[in-house]
Amino acid sequence: MSESDKISFSGTIDPKGHVKPDEVGVTRGRLARWIGRRVTVVVSRYVKQRSNNQNAWYWSTIVPTVAGYLSQGRVLPLSNDQAHYVLKSAFIGQEETPLGPVPCSSAALTTAQFSEYVERIRAHAATEWKLPIPGPGEYWDDEGVA
Numbered sequence: 001m002s003e004s005d006k007i008s009f010s011g012t013i014d015p016k017g018h019v020k021p022d023e024v025g026v027t028r029g030r031l032a033r034w035i036g037r038r039v040t041v042v043v044s045r046y047v048k049q050r051s052n053n054q055n056a057w058y059w060s061t062i063v064p065t066v067a068g069y070l071s072q073g074r075v076l077p078l079s080n081d082q083a084h085y086v087l088k089s090a091f092i093g094q095e096e097t098p099l100g101p102v103p104c105s106s107a108a109l110t111t112a113q114f115s116e117y118v119e120r121i122r123a124h125a126a127t128e129w130k131l132p133i134p135g136p137g138e139y140w141d142d143e144g145v146a
Contacts, residue, residue, distance in 0.1 A: 050113075
């Protein structure tokens with residue numbers, strides 16, 4: 001089954017057991033092309049994925065800080081994408097594929113899981129590398145002082 005054969009939406013179940021989509025008009029429009037067709041419906045508990053603010057802080061602060069640290073002594077510095085790959089591999093884990101291991105996705109993490117992920121990175125950086133990483137909304141000078 002291809003991704004175009006799937007529809008996913010969030011909503012709530014009312015006291016009568018009916019599904020009430022969060023975006024009723026949009027959901028009805030997406031479902032309209034399947035009128036009269038048999039479908040399989042899977043219901044699962046809604047889990048909030050990492051927030052835009054978490055993701056912005058990660059990419060603007062954590063990733064470049066780690067990329068800079070890991071680039072010390074290298075002829076070519078690590079890119080942010082390379083640093084992100086290393087961080088995912090080390091702190092989320094890897095999955096085996098026929099071509100070798102690949103890091104698990106950070107995009108699939110819940111807000112709580114993403115918070116744990118970045119806190120593991122910050123703790124490791126602080127203890128193993130003596131590299132403080134500012135938290136969200138913290139701005140440090142060149143000596144690591146808020």
